[in-house]
Amino acid sequence: MLFGGAGQANAAYPDHPINFIVPWGAGGGADLLARTSSNIMQKSLKVSLPVINVPGADGMVGMTKLLTSPADGYSVAVLIGDTYALLARKNPPFKLDQVIPLAIMIQQPSGYWVSADSPYKTWDDLVKAAKTKNMTVAVTGLGSADDITTRYLASKGLKLQSVPYGKPGLRYSSILGGNSDILYEQTGDVRSYFDSGKIRPLIFFYPHPVDIPAFAKVPVSTQLGYDVTLPQFRAIVVRAGTPPERVKILANALAEVAKSPAFKDYLKQQYADPNSYVPLADAHAFMANWLKQAQEVIARSKQ
Template identity: 50%
Template sequence: MSKRLLALAACIAATWVLGPVPATADAYPSRPITFIVPWGPGGGADQVARMASKLMEPELKVSVPVVNMPGATGQTGHQKLLTSPADGYTIEIMTADTFATLAAPNSRFKIEQFIPVAVLIQQRSGLFVSASGPIQGWEDIAKGDKELKVAITGYNSPDDLSTKLLTKRGAKLQGIPFAEPGLRYASVIGGQSDVVYEQAGDVRSFLDGKQIKPVLFFSDKPAAGFEDVPYSGKLGIDVRLSQFRMVVVRGDTDPAIVKRLSETLSKVAQSAEYKAYLSQQYAQPDSYVASDQALPFIKGWLAEFAALMPKPQSASQ
């Protein structure tokens, strides 16, 4: 793992294990909780937030309205969370794409500014193309006879780094950022891109409508429901990064509030409705990770992400 990511992991350990400075948690919650989604409507982060919000409300006995605040690979939503009081009345969905930006040397935000309440969903990522387009399988991408545009969330995201690794293996791929999920999903149908890097659950309506299809999954084993689709482990491609979405609060939030939210999300994750949602999203059945288990989960994900990051050139090169 790079020095930057080792330092990041150390910050995670110091912040998430020792805990933040307590504030107050009397009678929490007593009013609505704003749930920030730092991406546009209709995307995977939006979907999981709205499902969680719906199931949290009867447990907490307050409303949990979802507010979309897209921009800057999730950083607009971060800013809103961090300028709100650390009282548990503002929470946020953080995606793997946004979490990855914290590893950048010039990141505006630091991991110690956030506390994870729970990881709610984990999904295999993959490459999808138009079902009626010229690309019909992974081999059409791998042969590298022409440059293909890949719709991604943003530069230096897991999408971007995975795409660049495939380029090193002979494919000719150019990442094209699409901040709006809906536009990204539909780009392969409208011709704005040739390939989209996504998760099957996020584009399920397009899959069910036979408009797009997967040509590769980043996984050690076949993706459930897509057993005939090639996967990176079988092809010897060293990319496994899954997408995850977790609920976070400000780093100086009272531990009692974090515990209350974590217990609520644990009940959400155990509900039949949420388990059915995970199945519908082609997500891992064991997606849920509690707050007290977040550290090893995040450190493992960071190690995978670090392996994809470009290695700095030595002075002699």
């Protein structure tokens, strides 16, 4: 066994395709990140990185596929904030020490959006209404960052209730059709709706003003005294136990992705933070701090 492990670690790597697991369906934000990254990575790694969509259970079906695959560097996965938020539960489905975050590739401001026809023109308008009547918020799922944030605001006296929609299209259309009052979503995933004037943001849950001209006038939570940010992020991870030299090779390939003009254009198209990238050396601390905030927000919401 010792000799086999050493041989695995010292073998030429990579020498065959690397599976790029996306725990969500084709066409979504995680899928686009994987396809954009894999196209660039295959040039430096000299192997293909086929994208494998494994949706279900808030991303846990795909994450289970990663966690049950060999820790040999031939399987990587996109881990997004919505799935990672599940670790803030009392009995989390997995733990941070079961994966190695190679890099945080994209960070996007998440916020509350309403239909362009909504009577709520500003955050103050919505707060005033939510103090007197029940309002529904379309979220990814219960226990997600969307739901954690909504429960936090409910603890502040706003009559908000999360309503989960597993399919993004149904979530977005819910505010257009009047099935929900508010949509919680990150900027890039609803760009087409925003650019076409169908929806507008009222607040972003972000630690600092958003450095995107289109959203210069949208307030952020920290400016308004709400101690919750939980920005959407998408990380690329491998299983813990992957040989360090293979981890380094993959992390270096992702660093080259982050530097590429094609990826910078991708961030712009996604209305993402231009300073999204967090390298291997800092990615674990980023995720640990994100999880700590989620746990603290949950605890404050119950007080």
